[in-house]
Amino acid sequence: MKFETPVPVTEIAAQIGAKLVGNTSLLATGLNEIHKVENGDISFVDFEKYYNASLNSKATIIIINKEVECPAGKALLVLNDPFSAYVSLVKKYRPFVPSHVPISDTAVIGEGTIIQPNVFIGNHVRIGKNCLIHPNVTIYDHTIIGDNVIIQAGTVIGADAFYFKKRPEREAWYDKLESCGRVIIEDDVEIGASCTIDKGVSGDTIIGRGTKFDNMIHIGHGAVIGKNCLFAAQVGIGGKAIIEDGVILWGQVGVSKDLTIGKGAVVLAQSGVPSSLEGGKTYFGYPAEDARQKRRELGWIKRIPEIWQRINNQ
Amino acid sequence: MKFETPVPVTEIAAQIGAKLVGNTSLLATGLNEIHKVENGDISFVDFEKYYNASLNSKATIIIINKEVECPAGKALLVLNDPFSAYVSLVKKYRPFVPSHVPISDTAVIGEGTIIQPNVFIGNHVRIGKNCLIHPNVTIYDHTIIGDNVIIQAGTVIGADAFYFKKRPEREAWYDKLESCGRVIIEDDVEIGASCTIDKGVSGDTIIGRGTKFDNMIHIGHGAVIGKNCLFAAQVGIGGKAIIEDGVILWGQVGVSKDLTIGKGAVVLAQSGVPSSLEGGKTYFGYPAEDARQKRRELGWIKRIPEIWQRINNQ
Amino acid sequence: MKFETPVPVTEIAAQIGAKLVGNTSLLATGLNEIHKVENGDISFVDFEKYYNASLNSKATIIIINKEVECPAGKALLVLNDPFSAYVSLVKKYRPFVPSHVPISDTAVIGEGTIIQPNVFIGNHVRIGKNCLIHPNVTIYDHTIIGDNVIIQAGTVIGADAFYFKKRPEREAWYDKLESCGRVIIEDDVEIGASCTIDKGVSGDTIIGRGTKFDNMIHIGHGAVIGKNCLFAAQVGIGGKAIIEDGVILWGQVGVSKDLTIGKGAVVLAQSGVPSSLEGGKTYFGYPAEDARQKRRELGWIKRIPEIWQRINNQ
Numbered sequence: 001m002k003f004e005t006p007v008p009v010t011e012i013a014a015q016i017g018a019k020l021v022g023n024t025s026l027l028a029t030g031l032n033e034i035h036k037v038e039n040g041d042i043s044f045v046d047f048e049k050y051y052n053a054s055l056n057s058k059a060t061i062i063i064i065n066k067e068v069e070c071p072a073g074k075a076l077l078v079l080n081d082p083f084s085a086y087v088s089l090v091k092k093y094r095p096f097v098p099s100h101v102p103i104s105d106t107a108v109i110g111e112g113t114i115i116q117p118n119v120f121i122g123n124h125v126r127i128g129k130n131c132l133i134h135p136n137v138t139i140y141d142h143t144i145i146g147d148n149v150i151i152q153a154g155t156v157i158g159a160d161a162f163y164f165k166k167r168p169e170r171e172a173w174y175d176k177l178e179s180c181g182r183v184i185i186e187d188d189v190e191i192g193a194s195c196t197i198d199k200g201v202s203g204d205t206i207i208g209r210g211t212k213f214d215n216m217i218h219i220g221h222g223a224v225i226g227k228n229c230l231f232a233a234q235v236g237i238g239g240k241a242i243i244e245d246g247v248i249l250w251g252q253v254g255v256s257k258d259l260t261i262g263k264g265a266v267v268l269a270q271s272g273v274p275s276s277l278e279g280g281k282t283y284f285g286y287p288a289e290d291a292r293q294k295r296r297e298l299g300w301i302k303r304i305p306e307i308w309q310r311i312n313n314q
Numbered sequence: 315m316k317f318e319t320p321v322p323v324t325e326i327a328a329q330i331g332a333k334l335v336g337n338t339s340l341l342a343t344g345l346n347e348i349h350k351v352e353n354g355d356i357s358f359v360d361f362e363k364y365y366n367a368s369l370n371s372k373a374t375i376i377i378i379n380k381e382v383e384c385p386a387g388k389a390l391l392v393l394n395d396p397f398s399a400y401v402s403l404v405k406k407y408r409p410f411v412p413s414h415v416p417i418s419d420t421a422v423i424g425e426g427t428i429i430q431p432n433v434f435i436g437n438h439v440r441i442g443k444n445c446l447i448h449p450n451v452t453i454y455d456h457t458i459i460g461d462n463v464i465i466q467a468g469t470v471i472g473a474d475a476f477y478f479k480k481r482p483e484r485e486a487w488y489d490k491l492e493s494c495g496r497v498i499i500e501d502d503v504e505i506g507a508s509c510t511i512d513k514g515v516s517g518d519t520i521i522g523r524g525t526k527f528d529n530m531i532h533i534g535h536g537a538v539i540g541k542n543c544l545f546a547a548q549v550g551i552g553g554k555a556i557i558e559d560g561v562i563l564w565g566q567v568g569v570s571k572d573l574t575i576g577k578g579a580v581v582l583a584q585s586g587v588p589s590s591l592e593g594g595k596t597y598f599g600y601p602a603e604d605a606r607q608k609r610r611e612l613g614w615i616k617r618i619p620e621i622w623q624r625i626n627n628q
Numbered sequence: 629m630k631f632e633t634p635v636p637v638t639e640i641a642a643q644i645g646a647k648l649v650g651n652t653s654l655l656a657t658g659l660n661e662i663h664k665v666e667n668g669d670i671s672f673v674d675f676e677k678y679y680n681a682s683l684n685s686k687a688t689i690i691i692i693n694k695e696v697e698c699p700a701g702k703a704l705l706v707l708n709d710p711f712s713a714y715v716s717l718v719k720k721y722r723p724f725v726p727s728h729v730p731i732s733d734t735a736v737i738g739e740g741t742i743i744q745p746n747v748f749i750g751n752h753v754r755i756g757k758n759c760l761i762h763p764n765v766t767i768y769d770h771t772i773i774g775d776n777v778i779i780q781a782g783t784v785i786g787a788d789a790f791y792f793k794k795r796p797e798r799e800a801w802y803d804k805l806e807s808c809g810r811v812i813i814e815d816d817v818e819i820g821a822s823c824t825i826d827k828g829v830s831g832d833t834i835i836g837r838g839t840k841f842d843n844m845i846h847i848g849h850g851a852v853i854g855k856n857c858l859f860a861a862q863v864g865i866g867g868k869a870i871i872e873d874g875v876i877l878w879g880q881v882g883v884s885k886d887l888t889i890g891k892g893a894v895v896l897a898q899s900g901v902p903s904s905l906e907g908g909k910t911y912f913g914y915p916a917e918d919a920r921q922k923r924r925e926l927g928w929i930k931r932i933p934e935i936w937q938r939i940n941n942q
Binding site: 114116117118132134135136150152153154187188190192193194209210212214215216227228230232233234246251252269270298301302304305307308311 | 410412413414415416432434450451452454468469470473474476478485486487488490508510512530532534548550552566568570586588600601611614615617618621624625
Binding site: 526542625 | 724726728729730764766768782783787788790799800804824826846848864866880882884900914915925928931932935938939
């Protein structure tokens with residue numbers, strides 16, 4: 001997420017009550033978690049094992065819970081609870097604003113686009129030309145939709161990321177990371193009925209041009225789906241997964257978070273993908289492996305009784 | 315889909331700019347894909363390997379991309395792109411008409427039927443007597459619902475078929491086959507919350523009398539579900555599948571398209587059904603097979619270490 | 629379900645046309661299925677094999693289809709069809725009342741709670757303070773929601789239980805058990821988008837304090853989910869399952885009905901849980917077993933060809 005205008009790091013330090021270390025004349029350009037951070041952005045780190053990754057990332061300003069050596073040209077914001085400080089900045093710079101009408105006055109809707117009854121369109125949403133949004137669809141604030149997009153009924157675009165910090169010392173353990181990312185749906189996409197596409201924690205969830213989703217597909221926060229993909233019904237994609245162009249996922253496939261499925265891969269129905277897959281191949285099973293190999297494995301399982309017979313007859 | 319009144323084949327030829335070959339005095343009675351076509355209907359074919367199936371089907375008028383010999387009593391409509399010509403006819407004879415109110419004036423709703431708030435009911439929908447439609451349900455145009463039907467909240471009836479033609483020469487590869495089929499829900503059916511039942515591409519998706527669905531069930535385009543079936547939550551059924559009477563599917567079962575599950579079959583939870591199953595039996599696993607056989611297989615897998623021991627001790 | 633004021637058993641007997649046997653001066657305090665019944669409640673039994681369980685349960689008044697010996701201090705209501713008699717009592721004491729506005733006048737909504745557009749809130753719903761209910765959510769009658777609860781868009785809280793009695797002698801086989809239970813969502817819970825949480829048949833479905841659900845999660849009737857649980861997307865939980873505190877279920881896990889998952893258990897993605905699991909361990913596969921054990925099993929399957937080689941070379 002980018003600020004509308006850059007904010008002096010001294011102002012940020014004052015807002016969250018942090019000790020400012022390093023370059024005090026910096027301007028913060030945005031707010032981003034470690035996976036999406038860009039030069040100029042603020043990020044946060046609260047586990048010592050991630051200090052190096054964070055300090056060496058593109059983040060220019062790091063909220064951190066220990067005063068360590070500040071890399072040249074950067075700034076540290078030191079305080080006890082970086083997670084809560086980061087969340088307070090999200091709430092300040094991307095506040096939740098309740099809607100009092102089903103279609104916000106701040107939404108921009110292109111020529112030729114049809115919005116059916118009972119649709120909710122939040123604040124600062126932009127929808128392109130010649131789209132068709134079917135009934136009972138929900139489009140959260142800040143979503144961006146291209147031209148010629150069709151969204152079937154009941155679908156939810158831009159719900160909050162499922163992302164929590166565990167605080168087992170409290171009665172209610174999980175502290176919500178407020179999301180400030182968006183969903184971006186490119187031109188010529190079709191989304192089926194009752195799908196859910198979550199916004200990114202700080203970056204964007206992207207559905208690439210020409211991709212088509214069947215019904216009840218779940219896309220986790222910050223996932224990036226390529227162009228011209230086909231997902232059959234009830235597929236689920238974990239947060240920050242990268243699905244490259246032309247990938248085909250059959251029904252009920254589950255894909256874990258933080259991995260990549262390469263260009264043109266095909267994953268057969270009900271398979272589970274726990275880690276990255278190379279493009280251009282067909283996969284099957286849990287864990288998803290080369291489909292021919294996996295089919296041979298199923299054949300071998302059926303031969304175990306024969307093997308048992310053989311060793312008993314020897 | 316049937317036309318309201320039959321249309322001269324010469325008129326159809328002019329509409330799509332096709333060369334008319336064969337019987338030029340025919341009247342077209344409707345528009346149907348190859349799987350659902352009836353005598354008098356128009357169908358289309360654009361792959362040479364399907365020419366014979368199409369020419370020998372019940373279709374009386376065939377849109378085709380090559381001038382072949384026309385079977386006696388039929389007509390061919392020859393042009394370069396049968397898919398697009400067919401889609402243009404769907405758009406002409408079953409045009410999408412936006413709704414400006416949540417419940418269309420053209421909907422017919424029977425005595426004693428309760429429609430809860432925030433429900434959308436499209437054009438030309440017919441709902442029988444003593445039904446209960448819970449909030450936030452979407453019922454697309456042309457859906458037909460019998461008597462004593464209960465639909466729980468958030469369900470979507472009649473969304474478009476998930477059916478595309480690949481055109482890899484374009485930037486956005488997939489060309490949408492506009493659907494003109496319907497959903498027909500017979501008497502005494504109950505549909506759970508947040509289900510999606512897609513309309514047929516050209517024929518009807520049917521949910522048979524007395525069938526009961528739990529929540530989040532997906533039914534693909536043109537599937538025909540028998541009478542008195544029970545589907546547990548999160549079941550998914552592919553397009554044009556035939557599920558005969560009294561079939562029981564437990565939670566998260568996935569059923570592929572274009573197959574038949576016979577009368578009274580039971581498929582246990584999380585199983586995957588890639589091809590047809592005989593009725594009257596209990597199935598389990600992926601691919602779903604006789605449940606007892608499959609359980610024995612799980613037992614054999616656990617004995618592999620013992621087998622390994624045995625051959626190493628010999 | 630409890631009656632607002634206790635009802636004399638003689639009145640109940642007259643309402644359903646039953647023969648009253650045993651203590652005729654009892655007051656009925658509520659209506660409950662066998663799994664949830666408490667002292668003073670009415671329950672029903674219609675299969676001889678369950679007679680003992682029912683007569684020895686906490687039920688004080690039992691609707692039964694045979695005149696058996698009445699336990700001391702209890703009453704029997706004897707008639708031919710206990711199921712229908714019970715359903716008629718549910719309909720009398722917890723009648724369905726249609727809503728004519730999206731947010732019922734009888735709903736009580738706490739200070740600081742934000743209700744976004746297109747939400748349905750049924751009769752006698754109670755929502756606590758500082759909640760955020762996103763668009764197109766449906767909250768059925770009698771639901772109780774605590775403080776600081778977030779419900780993402782499209783979710784359905786309190787749909788009817790999926791519970792039917794088979795009457796194969798009729799054309800439509802399945803007779804609906806009308807549910808009179810509720811959903812109770814405790815403080816600090818977050819429910820993702822397009823989830824469905826069914827009401828209990830007669831008792832309550834409970835989501836414990838601090839628990840967080842991702843999108844498209846299904847919770848069956850009367851399930852009791854503990855505190856501080858995390859469920860990833862597309863998880864399904866069967867009716868009356870008990871999930872203890874701190875349990876983590878990853879994506880697409882399926883859990884059967886009538887079982888217990890112990891405190892702190894973790895079940896990995898796509899696993900299926902057909903029976904109870906001890907707490908404090910990590911599980912995987914179908915049927916879900918110790919994750920390390922199951923991974924070894926996957927390794928052994930890959931070694932079958934090697935075993936085959938070995939016995940052929942001996």
